[in-house]
Amino acid sequence: MTPDPAPTATRARLASGAEARLEELITEVRRDPGRLSRAVARAARVVGRGPNPDGHRVEDVARARLVAAAAEATGPAGASAVVEDAYRTGDADERRAVLLALPDLDLAAAALPLVEDALRTNDARLVAAAMGPYAAAHLQAEAWRHGVLKCLFVGIPLTAVADLEHRRDAELDRMVAAYAAEREAAGREVPPDARALLDRTPSNP
């Protein structure tokens, strides 16, 4: 029997003291979603930072849950504007948390511009967070393939890419093979993740 997968950032729970501090911030944001930007900026200082036992980071969980609370309190009509504002006014850590929250926010494809913005950066933390389940569900094929390739380029392990085996297609395989050939021609190392992807086929997972 395989263990349950780790919860997404918005469903993760923290140790009791941190959880209580986060609940206080969440209450504040539910009452007035306009306070989200300030709450997200302060979240790590108020709630805590560092690894959480479930594999997330405490500050990511705190910020993702604040974003989710504000989106819920605002209602479907305004949620995507709230999420976009949290991303646009956030620093890199805050933007990362917004990206981690996206799969649970019921925004359909409305937040895709944020994912595309993150994929234009060279910040590995943002690129990795952008290639999660939300991108797997909504990002169009061309952009998604370039996202996978970018992970290989900037050294992000492909475990960061959600649904890789399900979404990979012949065009992605061609692009990765071309990348590997270019590296080989230059006498450079081919990232093991690129090799592993090419060695794995749907019939030989």
Next chain:
Amino acid sequence: MRIFDPHIHMTSRTTDDYEAMHDAGVRAVVEPAFWLGQPRTSVGSFVDYFDGLLGWERFRAAQHGIAHHATIALNPKEANDPRCRGVLDLLPRYLEKDGVVAVGEVGFDSMTREEEDVFVRQLELAGEHDLPVLVHTPHRDKAAGTRRTLEIVAQVGIAPERVVVDHLNEVTVDVVDDAGCWAGFSVYPDTKMDEARMVRILQRRGLERVMINSAADWGRSDPLKTWRTGQAMLAAGFTEHDVDHVLWRNPVAFYGQSGRLLLDDVDAGADYAGNTLQRGEPLTPAAQG
């Protein structure tokens, strides 16, 4: 020698500089928001600059094993341009960010009324956001500018130990010491201070409440001037402990007043190349949705 450069404009420097700094022992920096050489014409230009200081530059520094923090403010030069005044309305948002450890650089350039208004407002913002302040002193008419700076700090009522008055020299250090503020010195190749003069000031006034920086930027400057000053201190008979006091513990004490210094990764001598977070690696595989 472990070094904390409390004032350096890394956006103007190359990755070669980051490598040389790390080799010399630099493990932490503070990058104050300042002028870019080319005057800015809109508030949006500052948004991208501030975002860069808190985003890309932090990431870039971390890749070289250096903890990067910033100070955020509307600088004295551009305080005079009405097109940039709207930056004051942006500051409350930025002054809440994790990587922001002070309000700065604020102060005087040409000692205008506009500069003074913006300076006073930003000292008030420092109080509202519980942050220390980095004050730039003017290159022209420095002594008068430093005296006026100290009068304004006293009028606004901010605690002097939460203020560093920067770019000091032999002529301006005593009034700053008398006021109880921190004394900042920028060591440059051929302007501001040099290593030998810096050592003489330390011999005269002692090692408390003093920070030494390279203030390296896009002008003729040297990001290793902190290290060179440390070498000059040793050659003059100061101990390793004295050098650590000035080049590490003093900036940690000053900016630590913000409660926002994050030095765990570099302080413990962690292997930054093995830092999985910096590589964007999830601690668990992404949930398969």
